[in-house]
Amino acid sequence: MNAAIEGFQQSIFRFLPEVTLPKKRINLKRRLIWSALMLAIYFILAEIPVYGITGSQIDYFAGLRAIMAGENGSILTLGIGPVVTAGIIMQLLAGSEIIKFDLSSPKGKASFQGTQKILAIFLCFFEAAIWILGGAFGRPDSSFLIGFMIFQLAIGGLLVLMMDEVVTKWGFGSGISLFIAANVSQRILWEAFSFAKSPINPDEFIGAIPAFIKSFIDGQPVWIRGGLLPDITQVFFTLIVFVIVVYAEGMRLEIPLSYGKFRGARGRYPLKFLYASNIPVILAAALFANVQLFARVLTSRGINWLGTFNEFGGPKSGLIYYLTPPHSIEVLLNEPLRAVIYLAVFIALCAMFAVLWIDLTGMGPKEVAKKLQGSGMQIPGFRRDIRILEKVLDRYIPPITLMGGIFVGLLAAFADFTGALGTGTGILLTVGIVYRMYEELAKEQMGEMMPAFRQFLG
């Protein structure tokens, strides 16, 4: 990058809002308080409606709402959309080296981070404009009101951006993960236990479990309700997906190592089967959400290149139709072609994002070998040489990355097809997030109780 562009960049970065870094390590209790506070604010904001909505609302994220967090019609309509989209774009740009960042230097990292933030801020306004100008919240006559509504949605996006930063810097875990998990959990609870009556059929409970109990008492247990209401079969599938994800999260391949300085000291380097964790799934899903968003804009202008929507706002035909998973077994059996195409595209994307992610975050064989070599580990029975470490790791890391990526993609799609509550992708992400939070919490607690351990735990 030449000096002129760099100078220009720096002058823009100066105006970006940035949450201060804590001066010293914050203890676990205070960090949990910060996270809880942000979560509470998130839930309240998701209940504040946008001012100026006329008529019925269409959710432009539709089937992907669970993953994008937020609540349609509220200040947080955009949810984590702008932040995640900015992340994907930056990853693709940096991964394909269209823009080069030196991610090993602090300056390069700051530049990457700043550029990502500019993009996220731009996307807040851009997606807000798509939402309002596309007519999702009705078409008001006053152009002032249109502008004001765009402003409200953009503010919501910016607040999520800042809240995420507060959680990541001052709180526990990452804000984005926290908001996704909170949103999906809320949805699962509602769909499973809600005693509210269905707006279409006032005799039916919305919640799957109350509805099943009622039908059981009436003497005619209903296992599958069909339509849009959740049923008891879907509750079982939710549990199955939950168990599979927890099991898969714990799957590890252990590479035996020995410690060069002390004879007989042995260790193992665990490679997680889900080496790129659930990251490929969220990126693929967010990409689909964006394709859908663009299709909405195009159709509202009468262009049907990406497909068309039905009167309820759901996809009806074209590319976007094939990029939306069939959300029940019923639909799956009626439209096998749609399921096959969705599966193929989704898994291919997951595999691609998994490989890209490992590459960009320095989790590849070369970097891991360097790290192990630096800590004095070696492969038992071989001489201490980084090339040997690299060769052994190279045999495992690329295949495990690919397999892990394909596996999470397959699992998310399977869960979606069964109509699991909170959407399959949503459960997959939430279980993964909560599982990792739990791991992190256990680690932190250990570190607080025995400070000497901290350096070993990293």
Add this chain to the structure above:
Amino acid sequence: MVKRKPQAVGGAMPATGAGLIRYFDEDEGGLKIRPEAVVAICVVVIVVGILLQVFGAELLGF
């Protein structure tokens, strides 16, 4: 217990959250905001949002 290896110096992983690569430990040189200020801004937005729902129609006239 499985022997854990110490973290190599300089090999710190970037802070990752839900698939985003972020470097939140770097100073970006931007406008500094305290986390308390973020809370305050959110509270202001919540209050204004509620007021708009109640008095908006009279205040703005649409």
